[in-house]
Amino acid sequence: MRILHTSDWHIGRTFHGYSTLEALRGVLAVLVEQVREHEVDAVIVAGDVFDSATPAAECYTLLSDTLRGLADTGARVVVTSGNHDSAARLGFQAGLLRDGIHVITDPLSVGTPLTLTDAHGPVHVYGIPYLEPARVRHLWSEVELRTQAQTLAHAMDLVRADQAVRGGRSVAVAHCFAAGIEATPGVEREIRQGNLDVVPLSAFDGPDYVALGHIHGRQRLSERVRYAGAPLHYSFGEKGRLRGSWLVELDAAGLADVTWLDLPVPRALRVLRAPLEELLTDERFSDAEADWVCAEYTDTLPQRDVMRRLQERFPHCATVSHVPERVGAPGTLSYVERVRAARSDRELLDAFLVHVREGEGATERERDLIADLIADDRPIQKVLAEARS
Structure with missing residues (x-):
């Protein structure tokens, strides 16, 4: 079975104020063609489909067009919600979607797989929507769920318990900040204690492959646990990082191969x-x-x-x-020390200029002007007006 692992589409996100919608449309169209070309059996989108809990109408249009295009290839599509998505908005039309498209947003569905089959038997896909501890702990009141690590560990316990009964091969899908990853400065800005705190790699023991979302650059935490990253660059902090998805192959024994498929970069x-x-x-x-x-x-x-x-x-x-290159040399006096050392009004003004210009004092013309200002008893506005003329 061939599975394409993608994530973090962030439909509706801007790039420093510029719309990315058309660029993303072009990239996702290439992804659809890759699914067709490689005869992919299932496409996994591991959360953060939208960038906002209240996406604009055109964002829904792009998502619908892309899901329709993926389904037209013959692949099954599994979408889970991320921390940027509103699970309610993402999942409200799940029951109306065409056959072959599955949107997983209900926490109580954790541990109940979507089962696919190939020549070697069943493959159970366990989708785990983003689980915020404060919002889901009442669903499993018998378990302490105060952190993301505890919550995802519990979800994976449910997956492993079900897998032990069903047998066969399995794939898990989650959206989190896993131990050992390298975050992108200025991008995954919502990672912090109490929201997306660190989940240990051991939490993902069991499945043949774990498709993770949230980190915008591709990451290989182990042969079977990976992030695909985002299909577009959304920050200059991502400069130089490849965009694409993982093509995962399962054989009769489990994970057989994982290869990277590049996506185009619309603008470097x-x-x-x-x-x-x-x-x-x-x-x-x-x-x-x-x-x-x-x-x-x-x-x-x-x-x-x-x-x-x-x-x-x-x-x-x-x-x-x-970002001026000139900075104070080692041992340079501080501003307070310069002010205290000044022995005249001229030296005091020069100390101020050195401070605000990060090492550059008054120019020759400015020194002449300062001398005129200090020596002249006329209003300063008049002296400056004459200097400008």
């Missing part, structure tokens, strides 16, 4: 760092003009209208930050 991510004038003119950045750009300009002083100027060259410049 680039982080450019240089003085602003170089970013605007230097030919070495020409190959980034069609990419998503995170620009870091290193000028000593902040510049004006930076985003507009950069977007004239890089239309998809999404973020800009000022």
Whole structure:
């Protein structure tokens, strides 16, 4: 049996304020063709189908189109809810979906598999929706469920108990933060104690394969426990990370092979760092003009209208930050120490400029202006107006 493991579609998520809906539509269309090309028997979507608990209408349209396309290949489709999804909204139409599409959002369904068959017999797929301890502990009041680790361990106990009775091969699907993974900075931002705390790898003992969701980069925790990651890049922290899914093959004995299928990247991510004038003119950045750009300009002083100027060259410049290269050398006096050491108004003003410019004091023209201001008893606004003219 061939199973495609994908997750974290996050339909409706933006990339630094830009819509990703059409880019995701194109990538998911490629995924559907891969399912057809590789004659996949079942597709598993391990949670976070939507990015929001209240997705917009066009998000439902994309999900419906994609599920229909997957079902048209002849594959069975198993979808579980993640922590971003509203289980109620994701599951409200489950009973109306066409045959072959299964949306699992009910916590009480844990331990009851969807059973598929091939030439070697049954394969039991145990879908575990995202289980928030505070919301589900009343369902199993005889068990202490205070953490994600306890809750998922209990869910897997139910899976193993059922599997012991049924026999045959099995696959588990869950959405969590498992021990040993490498998180993506700025992406899996909801990982914290009391929400998605760490689940030990031993919790997943038993099934022939465990398809996990939540982490946006592919991860292999063991030969049989993996994350597929998201099909799109949703943060510059994901730069350089492959997008795709796992193609899992089961034979008569269980797990036979796992291979990676790449998905296309609609627009590459680039982080450019240089003085602003170089970013605007230097030919070495020409190959980034069609990419998503995170620009870091290193000028000593902040510049004006930076985003507009950069977007004239890089239309998809999404973020800009000022990261001056000049920093205080070891042993440099602190601002308080500079102020205390100042012996005149001129030195005091220079200490302030060194502080706010991270090491750069007054220019020659500014020193002349400061001298004029200190020596002149006219209102400061008048002196500055004359200096500008």
